[in-house]
Amino acid sequence: xxxxxxxxSWVICKSGTSxxxxxxxxxxxxxxxxxxxxxxxxxxxxxxxSNEGSKATYEQGxxxxxxxxxxxxxxxxxxxxxxxxxxxSSFYICSxxxxxxxxxxxxxxxxGPGTRLTVL
Amino acid sequence: xxxxxxxxxDLILQEGANxxxxxxxxxxxxxxxxxxxxxxxxxxxxxxxxxxxxxNGRLSATTVATxxxxxxxISSSQTTDSGVYFCAVADSGNTPLVFGKGTRLSVxx
Numbered sequence: 151x152x153x154x155x156x157x158x159s160w161v162i163c164k165s166g167t168s169x170x171x172x173x174x175x176x177x178x179x180x181x182x183x184x185x186x187x188x189x190x191x192x193x194x195x196x197x198x199x200s201n202e203g204s205k206a207t208y209e210q211g212x213x214x215x216x217x218x219x220x221x222x223x224x225x226x227x228x229x230x231x232x233x234x235x236x237x238x239s240s241f242y243i244c245s246x247x248x249x250x251x252x253x254x255x256x257x258x259x260x261x262g263p264g265t266r267l268t269v270l
Numbered sequence: 271x272x273x274x275x276x277x278x279x280d281l282i283l284q285e286g287a288n289x290x291x292x293x294x295x296x297x298x299x300x301x302x303x304x305x306x307x308x309x310x311x312x313x314x315x316x317x318x319x320x321x322x323x324x325x326n327g328r329l330s331a332t333t334v335a336t337x338x339x340x341x342x343x344i345s346s347s348q349t350t351d352s353g354v355y356f357c358a359v360a361d362s363g364n365t366p367l368v369f370g371k372g373t374r375l376s377v378x379x
Contacts, residue, residue, distance in 0.1 A: 184366040188311075193356065194369045241311055247364060257301050259360075259367055261313040 152248035153177050156262035163234055164270055171229045171265045173244030179224035180246035184259075185217075188241040200227040200244075234269045241266050272297045276357050276370035283347050283377045291342040291373045293357030301360040302333055303367065304342050306353050313356070316342070347377045 153176040163169050173183055181202045186194040198219050199207040206219035216238075218230040231238055243264040250256030273296040283289055295302070304316040317324050317331040319340065324331055328347075333340040344351055354374050358367035 182364050193371045194358075196366045196368070199366055243311070243313070245367070255318045258315065258318040259301070259303065259358075260315060261305075264311040266311070 152246070152258075152260040154244065154246055154260050154262040156242075156244060156265050158265060159263060160266040160268075162268045162270065165235050166233055169231045169234055169267060171231075171242055171244075171267075173227045173229070173246075173262050175225045175246045175248075177252075178246075178248045180227075180248070181224060183221060183227040183244055183246045185219065185227075185229050186243045186245065188243060188264075194243060197229075197242075202227075231267065234267070236269045239267055239269045272299065272359055272361055272368050274357060274359055274368055274370035276355075276373050278373060279371065280374045281376070283375065285347060285349060285377055285379050287347050287377075288343070288345045289347060289375070291344070291355055291357075291375075293340040293342070293359075293370055295338050295340075295357075295359045297338070297361060299335070299359040299361055301367065302340055303358050304331055304340070305356045305358065306351075307356060307372070308353055316355075344375075347375075349377045349379055351375060352377050 155174045157172045183200040185197045188194045200219045200221040202221045208214045221227040245261045275294045277292045302320045305313040319331045319333045321335040328345045330343045354372040356372045358369045
């Protein structure tokens with residue numbers, strides 16, 4: 151399969167601070183990455199589509215000024231939670247579609263290990 | 271957008287038992303994936319199966335695209351199979367996956 155990493159794996163911060171989460175594709179290039187959020191015992195909900203070299207596309211109800219996404223290179227997308235509040239506490243997961251080859255199926259998506267954010 | 275429904279929502283099995291998980295989707299898809307989410311939250315890719323049948327060890331999956339459903343079979347279940355199984359679909363090449371609500375599986379010894 152393909153390898154997608156996230157950093158940090160967990161973070162605890164005070165209300166009002168900003169937190170940056172990195173998503174990297176380690177063994178392939180990704181022009182598009184996706185950011186999801188998962189609350190306890192719930193499914194994954196898409197937050198935004200991150201496009202290399204252009205603006206992210208946000209899902210309805212997701213505040214673009216609060217969740218800043220930057221896809222600076224073909225292997226890195228970042229999600230910054232600005233002025234975090236306790237209701238932003240969640241599990242954030244990124245994914246990317248890997249190209250075919252090396253035992254991978256074209257169009258298959260791979261997910262990072264997630265970042266658990268706790269805002270006090 | 272596409273709707274994804276998974277059943278059953280919860281399943282408890284005795285070790286060694288077999289099970290079938292179902293995923294129904296509301297529109298044509300060109301990507302369907304099954305995942306196992308482990309206790310640490312990592313999504314493990316099980317199958318990429320927009321159509322047809324695949325097998326990998328004790329797991330197999332079948333997608334009948336014309337009837338808009340997919341099945342995940344787990345045979346001879348083990349306690350390590352416990353966790354949440356998600357089905358996710360997309361209707362075109364580079365669009366994000368839409369997830370079902372998952373099936374929470376508990377395998378007891």
